[in-house]
Amino acid sequence: MSLPDLTWQMVYGRLAWAIVLATLLIALVPGAWRHSRRLPLAALGLMALACLLPGQASPAWTLGLAFQYPSALLTSCCLLKLLDRRRGLRAICALPPGLAAPLAIAGAALYLDAFGLISQGYYYAGFSATGVPILAVLASAACAAAVIRDRSRRQALPLLGAFLLFSLLRLPTGNVWDAVLDPILWAWALVALATAALRRLRRLPAAHDTQPEPTPGLAADLPVLSVAGIDPYSTIKEQVSGKVSSK
Template sequence: MSLPDLAWQVMYGRLAWAIVAATVLLAPLPAARTLSGRRFAALLAGLAALFLLPGAASPAHWLGLAFQYPSGLLVACCVLQLLRSRRPARNDTAVMSPVLASVIVAAGTILYLDAMGLLTQGYYYMGFGPAGAPALAVLGALGCVAAIVAERARTQAVALLAAILLFSLLRLPTGNLWDALLDPFLWAWAIVTLAVLAVRRAARHGAVAAPVQAPAPLLVPDAVGVTIEHSSTIKEHVSGS
């Protein structure tokens, strides 16, 4: 097991939290699409400079105390989300797809239950393993490359491949494979994505299942007290009488 150098961890934490903050603050804003490239770059540079301040002057210092480091996958997804906010969306550019969100929610639930002692299988510590973790990283990287070549889920494959390479080459953020692929913010993002999709599907299903009721016919009493339909059949009623 090899851990990343502390200086690399500190630098990664500063830049990673800056990217996450920029995504949270800028990506949802409609005005971000209308900003010129220079202004958008200036905003990013300003946030990066703020988070690169030394010691407790940096917001990353306090975020790191509370949440440690963002995962490499979260940082990669945030970068892609920022890029997506600057150009028209395409079908393949949805960063948090339903498949990726489902995998993240399932893996995160298992790991967090294990960390709380409800499973006690030591799944998190397997991410430090000298054989299993590198083998899983290699298989994951090969799968990402295959998906990119086949042009299937390329956005998600690029983000996952970037996180795996960050772990494989620099052992960031902590030397544990799971920390490179998962963190509480990414897990919450995936949960919100699935919840929104479930609500939308339920709304569509309810709209389709609701029967379309025809308006009730207007009933008009005739002169002798017999109720007849006020429609085109009135002529037939009159002629028959």
């Protein structure tokens, strides 16, 4: 197990929190200002200056007490969101359901393990000195191949950034779970899944609004039956009883 240098951790923490706060700031500004392509750079510069303030004057210091460091995956997703805003792509989701679902499941397993409900030591396994580095290198290669082949690029790009940062500098904490998950990202994944589920439910037609269409062949034969003196909507019993009574 190798831990990152403390200086690199401090630099990463301030820059990562600046990117996350800039993304949140853009999400909170009014819609008329949100269309500006200069807003991402202005928000990122403002948050970077704020996070570089010394000591308790920096918001990164306060956020670090509550959440430690943002995961590399959260930072990559926020940076991708800022780039999308910069290019004018406002409708693209930086955390699609294909990425949000495994994050939500992994986060639930980690929190259940931390609370002692399953007690499998999942988090401490992220400090492994042999299996985790190999897994990170293989995951980086898989993500790079997906980006080159243009397959699931929206999921592969942030994951590639997270695994590369962990493989090269062991950031943010030396644990692979901290590189791909944190409380803010887990909450974001849950909200993204709930939003996608609500949109899918709205697209489904109501069951009581659907009416069966008449069969073309049967509809064509109805006039013929009516001409023959047989009511096509009456039952066989009613037709037989009508013929007997007529005799």
